[in-house]
Amino acid sequence: MQPSADTLRATIRKALQDQQEGTVTVLSSLLAIEDAIGYIPPEGIEAVAELAHCSENDVWGVASFYPNFRFEPPCDHVVEVCWGPTCHLLGAPNVIKEVLASVGLSSEGDTPDKRISVKFNTCLGACAQAPVMSIDHHLAGRLTPQKARRRMDDLSPAPAHR
Numbered sequence: 001m002q003p004s005a006d007t008l009r010a011t012i013r014k015a016l017q018d019q020q021e022g023t024v025t026v027l028s029s030l031l032a033i034e035d036a037i038g039y040i041p042p043e044g045i046e047a048v049a050e051l052a053h054c055s056e057n058d059v060w061g062v063a064s065f066y067p068n069f070r071f072e073p074p075c076d077h078v079v080e081v082c083w084g085p086t087c088h089l090l091g092a093p094n095v096i097k098e099v100l101a102s103v104g105l106s107s108e109g110d111t112p113d114k115r116i117s118v119k120f121n122t123c124l125g126a127c128a129q130a131p132v133m134s135i136d137h138h139l140a141g142r143l144t145p146q147k148a149r150r151r152m153d154d155l156s157p158a159p160a161h162r
């Protein structure tokens with residue numbers, strides 16, 4: 001279920017306020033919103049423009065330059081599969097193949113029923129446990145294609161809470 005417009009605005013405001021002073025930029029603000037709610041809604045663009053004293057078009061310019069930003073709410077579950085160098089060497093290509101096959105996708109993206117978003121990541125920061133994936137922000141390491149498939153099969157249809 002999507003939050004109300006007021007809740008969404010409050011969450012965005014808090015994400016922007018929680019940034020460390022001195023390092024606040026349009027990009028850091030967009031990242032803070034994406035971290036907090038998983039995407040950049042129009043309300044986020046508006047809030048960043050106000051904070052940075054620039055136009056919404058300027059903020060869209062920055063946001064649209066980076067392919068990793070989402071502009072629509074993420075699916076119920078977000079699965080990130082690492083394809084960084086360490087994971088790659090230790091078997092990530094077959095893990096990725098299995099994860100995509102388990103949800104019927106041919107590359108990263110959202111399932112048509114909006115249940116699962118699959119994204120590739122260049123390093124999930126857990127190289128010692130490679131190959132690694134993250135499911136709703138919980139890491140799973142030392143994967144084999146079979147283990148990855150079981151993790152995917154375990155995803156319940158109920159929405160995850162961020």
Ligand code: FES
Pocket residue numbers: 082083084085086087088122123124125126127128130131132
């Ligand atoms: S390369 Fe995969 S976690 Fe670092």
